[in-house]
Structure formats: C-alpha cells, structure tokens
Amino acid sequence: MLFRSGCKKDDPITGDSYLKVINECDVSITIYFDGTKLGRIYSDKDETWSVPSGTHTLKATCIYDDVEGSYHFQTGKTTVIKVKLGNKKSISIIGSY
Numbered sequence: 001m002l003f004r005s006g007c008k009k010d011d012p013i014t015g016d017s018y019l020k021v022i023n024e025c026d027v028s029i030t031i032y033f034d035g036t037k038l039g040r041i042y043s044d045k046d047e048t049w050s051v052p053s054g055t056h057t058l059k060a061t062c063i064y065d066d067v068e069g070s071y072h073f074q075t076g077k078t079t080v081i082k083v084k085l086g087n088k089k090s091i092s093i094i095g096s097y
Contacts, residue, residue, distance in 0.1 A: 015052030
C-alpha cells in the first residue's frame with residue numbers, strides 16, 4: 001500500500017490563526033494563500049479563514065488586476081487585511097486582534 005504525505009493543491013487550509021479579508025473593490029476578488037485558492041469575496045463584503053501562523057504569501061485577483069504580498073500571522077490572532085485593486089491597488093493590514 002502506498003501512502004502520500006504533504007499537502008495537495010485541493011487540501012483545505014487550516015491553522016492556528018485567522019485571516020479576515022475586506023474587499024473594497026467594485027468587483028469580486030479571489031484570494032490565494034501560498035498559492036492555494038481560499039475562496040471568492042464579493043464586492044464590499046468580507047470573509048474570514050483559519051490559516052497557519054507564520055509568514056505567508058497572500059494574493060488577491062479580479063478580472064482586471066491582481067496584487068500580492070507577504071504577511072505574518074500570529075497564533076490565536078486574526079489579521080485583518082483590506083484589498084483595493086485598480087488605480088490605487090494595495091493589500092494593507094489594518095489590524096490584528
């Protein structure tokens with residue numbers, strides 16, 4: 001019998017910290033965590049996911065743009081990130097609690 005170890009691309013991401021993303025775009029965005037799709041957030045909505053602590057790459061994409069950056073997630077805390085795409089594109093941390 002053969003066993004595989006490690007994460008596959010479709011394995012759900014879970015962890016000991018949280019990521020809350022606020023979409024301030026006029027279209028829906030798709031969020032990727034270390035290259036794995038977390039999900040879609042509609043315009044002017046937010047979503048929270050359980051993620052592993054440590055430093056990770058976050059990417060937000062929409063039909064016309066994308067932005068990416070590295071962020072640190074602390075055990076037991078929620079990191080709140082605001083996404084803007086278009087002329088003034090950014091992913092910015094607005095708090096951790």
